[in-house]
Amino acid sequence: MPDVKTLAVIGSGQMGGGIAQIAATSGINAIAYDAHQGSLDKAKKLHEKLMARAVEKGRMEQADADAALGRITYTTKWDDMAGADWVVEAAVENAEVKADIFTKLAQTFDRDDVVLATNTSSISITQIAASAEVARAGAGQRVIGMHFFNPVPVMKLVEVINGLATSPEVTQRTIDLSKQMGKEPHAANDRAGFISNRVLMPMINEAFYAWMEGVAEPEDIDAIMRLGMAHPMGPLRLADFIGLDTCVFIMDVLAEGLNNDRYRACPLLKQLVTAGRLGDKTGRGVFDYSK
Numbered sequence: 001m002p003d004v005k006t007l008a009v010i011g012s013g014q015m016g017g018g019i020a021q022i023a024a025t026s027g028i029n030a031i032a033y034d035a036h037q038g039s040l041d042k043a044k045k046l047h048e049k050l051m052a053r054a055v056e057k058g059r060m061e062q063a064d065a066d067a068a069l070g071r072i073t074y075t076t077k078w079d080d081m082a083g084a085d086w087v088v089e090a091a092v093e094n095a096e097v098k099a100d101i102f103t104k105l106a107q108t109f110d111r112d113d114v115v116l117a118t119n120t121s122s123i124s125i126t127q128i129a130a131s132a133e134v135a136r137a138g139a140g141q142r143v144i145g146m147h148f149f150n151p152v153p154v155m156k157l158v159e160v161i162n163g164l165a166t167s168p169e170v171t172q173r174t175i176d177l178s179k180q181m182g183k184e185p186h187a188a189n190d191r192a193g194f195i196s197n198r199v200l201m202p203m204i205n206e207a208f209y210a211w212m213e214g215v216a217e218p219e220d221i222d223a224i225m226r227l228g229m230a231h232p233m234g235p236l237r238l239a240d241f242i243g244l245d246t247c248v249f250i251m252d253v254l255a256e257g258l259n260n261d262r263y264r265a266c267p268l269l270k271q272l273v274t275a276g277r278l279g280d281k282t283g284r285g286v287f288d289y290s291k
Contacts, residue, residue, distance in 0.1 A: 008084035016090035018152025106135035117146035125163035192257025208266035240279030
């Protein structure tokens with residue numbers, strides 16, 4: 001199979017923008033696609049800011065930063081992605097949205113050598129691949145989970161998840177590309193939440209139960225986990241960073257996918273979401289960031 005020369009990223013938010021950035025800094029041409037021009041403009045400004053900071057701190061030469069920025073194309077036109085060798089979907093964490101995207105991807109990328117990867121953190125790869133397979137026979141073999149972690153330029157891990165139909169060749173190519181992008185890939189099987197969120201989210205959920213049941217206050221819960229378990233960020237602060245609505249969504253995926261109610265979101269977590277306290281993105285979640 002040919003080397004990846006052009007990687008298309010669907011979605012230019014935190015995750016999609018980060019994936020496009022590390023592709024470009026790894027020498028790969030990146031196409032950042034988003035239906036909203038405002039999101040693309042925001043991603044471009046962030047890329048310029050991060051590259052400038054890297055140059056300022058001596059982590060990158062100015063010529064290399066300029067070259068990397070020159071490798072990123074920003075577009076709202078779907079057809080501009082047609083020449084890509086690899087696609088990473090990094091849209092909203094919603095099964096129906098991803099099904100629609102992969103149906104369209106299978107129709108657009110009919111070459112057998114174009115891998116269709118998803119950055120989903122919890123949704124079944126087999127389920128996503130089924131949408132591609134319906135649209136084009138054999139496309140499901142090219143669908144794989146390529147789960148990056150936030151912030152993408154900093155976090156080393158890529159969780160590589162095979163769907164039921166994913167070909168071994170696609171798996172190996174995903175591992176190789178992850179390494180080329182400076183990441184450390186590790187494999188997980190296609191079960192709800194994979195490894196990262198299957199282990200992380202119940203811990204976060206339990207922290208909410210500890211708070212709700214009066215075991216300790218949020219500051220103390222986080223401090224105990226940071227100081228006693230060497231976690232860089234406490235579970236409640238991490239929940240705010242991820243987004244409390246996203247935490248609830250993933251817990252629901254775990255509960256349904258594993259057919260076990262012990263994964264249901266804590267009532268207090270759900271209550272905060274109902275109140276619109278979603279964390280960093282709204283300025284208030286467990287903690288108040290308005291000040």
